[in-house]
Amino acid sequence: MFNKAIPRRTFMKAGGSGLLALSLGPKFLVPEAKAQTSAEPKAEVGYTFCDGCNHVPFCGIQFQHQDGLITNVEPWQGYPATPICSKGYATMQRLYNPKRLKYPMKRTNPKGSSDPGFVRISWDEAYDSIIKQINRIKEQYGPHSVFFYAGDPKEPRAAIQRLAAVYGSVNYGCESSTTCRRSAMLAEFLTYGFGTMGNLPSEETKVMLVWGTNPAYSGQPHMCHGKLMDAKERGVKFIVVDPRITPTVSTLADIHLQVRPGTTAALAAGLMHVIFKENLEDKDFCANYIHGIEELKAYVADFDPKRVEKITDVPAQLIINAARLYASNAPGGLMTNAQATTHDLNACNNHRGLLMVPAVCGYIDVPGGITKPTNPLEGMAGPWANGPPKFSMRKQRLAWSEHRLDAKYYPVWAEKIWEIQGNHIVESINEGKLKAFLGWGLNLMIWPQSHEYMEAFDKLEFTMAVDYFYRPWTHSHVDVLLPAAMNYERLAPFAVFGRTLYARTPLKPQGECREDWRIALELGTRLGHGKTCFNGDPEAACNEILKMWNLTYDDLRKALPKGVTVPAKKPEAFEKHKKGVKFGTSTGKIEAVSEVLKKHGHPALPEYKETMPTSEEYPLILVSGSRIPYITHSKWRKDSPWLLELQTEPVLTLHPKDAANRGIKQGDKISLKTQWGQIEVVAKPTVLMKEGVVGMMHGWAKANINELIPRQFDPISGYPPFKDTPCQVVKA
Ligand code: SF4
Structure with a gap:
């Protein structure tokens, strides 16, 4: 049963693992490709992208298929994100895993039973029961008592937001707004007025600050880490901040700041202390483009390296060396993390602290520094994963913001982020404000004290999940479970890299699996919004988006394996702030002092706080x-x-x-x-x-x-x- 097209050796090499000693022996699930003779038709070529890291889009996969079966997968040559890693190759084994969900199911035993008693049902029965329940709940409790959720993969976010809007609920959230990237993004909006995780080094970059991320392993390692290695060969210096000696540290770091977790703001204050004390800051940028620079200087004056060493465990001399290296080698870049420095109880201000280090050096919107794109694709506001706001009907949904479930807990978040902060779902359910949950790629283990969420979900009047596999820790708590088509079986969404767009060529889904976009759009259609939901057709929905750029899905399809580039309207430009373009904060400047945080009674400077001290019992x-x-x-x-x-x-x-x-x-x-x-x-x-x-x-x-x-x-x-x-x- 082993497909010769992907030798196991190739797969293991892609895994790049030192753990092969743990191997249990082969248990392959991929159907064997038929031996091909000259009399038989040749395999056809198809294109898709991998959802293994839960980014949209990520690595390109070119596959061969014959009689509806995939016979080979390989990197999509010429696509912006290649090659593929072990997970990318394993998508083929996942596709043919016999344990895949292939039919809609409903539970027959009450919530809390050891066995939910799932039985197969038709799509019609599944849709009828979902629509009946959410219409009843709307009638009884109002539309905002239903939560719409996009987990992993991120791909259906745009369609799910549209469904939430036509249903009439403001309460849409995703895994990013629960435990992942949005907290860092909130800090970026409050500090810079735009979202950024920094940039890969360009030809101009002299020094990089890599903070709390391990690109050798996370995200898209072969793309990102490879480019950092190229930069190192060009002579770019690297300061890496991480409590561990990661492959990123061992391959790149000229200076490794092995920081104690949770002390980011203190380390950032220590670096800025040295920068100001030694007059290494960009004085023009600080004076003209940073709001609250004098308050920041006064605050970090207390963070001399000796004190910071005691807080962070980073030797004082290394802090001094890192500050000098970073501030004296303009321009410097930043590569930061999706959530590592926000997974603590001083999350927002820890992340704001690290963002201020490149800012005081003037490394914002300069070539080689942290750039603000001049030519984002028209109609987009941020990453492609969220979909164009117009298509996602963000404005319509946010018109009901007074009904946001998160506003009473996190008003700063509710003011700045368009998705609901999902960590207080337990309270919303217990207070009777949340009655139903429709989740794509939902995972109840995502939350701290997960059992409290599982218990709370059992109290909901209706829960629906869409997934690839039955995952008992989540699906034993739902009423209806729908089988999702996988990445080889989905047409939507198409891929967007900068201004270049790529189609994919899906195969017929296994069993009765359906595309996640199709499920969202078909539900919207059954709610009576067939026109707005394209009568459930994902290609028509994609065409609605593509018409913003005078394109159709067919145009993208015909261009394969190449993409279609939407021409830029103006040349790239830097230092736009010097030409009167404001930063997107409330003062139009980089905010060391956040006026939004001040208004809501939070510390307005990026202050350090010790929040979870160790003890003799828990050292x-x-x-x-x-x-x-x-x-x-x-x-x-x-x-x-x-x-x-x-x-x-x-x-x-x-x-x-x-x-x-x-x-x-x-x-x-x-x-x-x-x-x-x-x-x-x-x-x-x-x-x-x-x-x-x-x-x-x-x-x-x-x-x-x-x-x-x-x-x-x-x-x-x-x-x-x-x-x-x-x-x-x-x-x-
Ligand atoms: S890095 Fe691997 S898992 Fe992630 S998208 Fe690329 S191939 Fe898939």
Whole structure:
């Protein structure tokens, strides 16, 4: 049963793993390709992109197919994001996994039963029951008591927002607005007035600050890390901030600041202290384009490197060296993280602190620094994953903002972010404000104290989920479960890279699976909005978007394997602030002092706060959510046995001294505990981990790390301390 087109050796090489010793032997699920003779028709070529990292779009896949079966996958040559990694190759095994959901199902046993008693139903019956329930709930409690949610993959976000709008609910959220990127984005909006995770270094860049991210493993490692390595060869210097010695640190760092988790704002204040003290700041930029620069200077004056060393564990001399290297080598770039520095109880101001370091150096909107795109694709506002606001009917939805479920908890968020902050769903359900939940790619393990969310979901009057596989920790709490088509079977959305657009060529879905866009649009159609929801047709919906650029899906299809570029209207420009273009903050400047935070009674400067002190009982700091190259979140383990072979057990990394102090050796079964819970894991002592810090990948159903994280939240962003919770480890 092994497909010769993807030798296992190729797959393992793409995994790039040192864990092959854990291999359990082959359990391949991919149907064997027929031997091809000259008399038989040749395989055809198709194109799609991978959803393995949950980004839209990501790596391009070119596949061959014959008789409706894929016989080979390989990187899509000429597409902006290639090659593909182990997960990309494994999408083929996932596609043909016999455990895939292939039919709509409904539960027959009451919520809370050990067996939900799911039985197969038709799409008509599924849709009828969903529409009947949400219409009843609208009638009884109002439309805002239904939550619409896009989890993993992100691809259906635009269609789900449109569905929420035609139904009449403001309450749409996604995994990014629950525990991922939006908290950092909130800090960026408050500080810079635009969203950015920084830039890859350009030819002009002299020095890079890489803070809390490990591009060698996370995101799109081969693209991003490869470009950083090229920059290093060109002579670009790197300062990497991370509590661990990651492959990014070992391959790139000229200076490694091995910071204690949760102390980002203190380290940033220490760097700025040195920059101001040694007159290394960009005086013109500080004076003219930073609001609150004098208050910031006064604040960081207290953060001399010796004091910062005590808070952050970073040696004072390294802080001085890093500040000098960064500020004296203009222009400097920044590459920061989606959420690592916001997974603590000082989330927003920690992230604001690090954003101010390049700002005081004047590295904003200069070639080689943090650039603001001059020519974003017309009609878009931010990343393509969210869809064009007009198509997503964002304005219509936000007209009902007084009904947002998050506004009373996080008013700053509700003012700046168009998606609902999803961490207080438990309270919304318990207060009777939320009655139904329609979730695509929903995962209840995403939340801290996940069991509280599971219990709360059982109290909802109706829950629907759309997914690839039955995931008991989530789907045992839903009423109707719908089977989603996978990336080889979806037409929508098309891919957008800058101003270049690419189509895909889907195959017929397995079983009765349907595209997630189609499900959202068909539900909207059955609600009586056939015209607005294109009578359920994803291609017609894509054409509605494409007409903004005078294109059709067919134009993109005909151009394959190339994309179609929408011409830019004006040349790229830098330092637009010098030509009168304001930053998108309330003062039109970079805000060291945030007027929005001040208005809402929060610290207006990026202040450091100690929020989760360790104790004798819990002397270590738990960092959860670190990436490994062959698993994303809770996906892939059972979806692709190829990938499960690479790591079969939940593993906790800890420093050898911390292990030795507890009599723990490599491979020992250990108990990891916090004040809030305890799980059993396997020990992996490694010098790559900082002393006093332990780390674990999230998403293991049998050892859910999020049960150890409290339901405590940063008062500005509402984010929990996934990366800063005191813990203890003992031999089991
Ligand atoms: S890096 Fe791997 S998993 Fe992520 S999109 Fe690319 S091929 Fe897929």
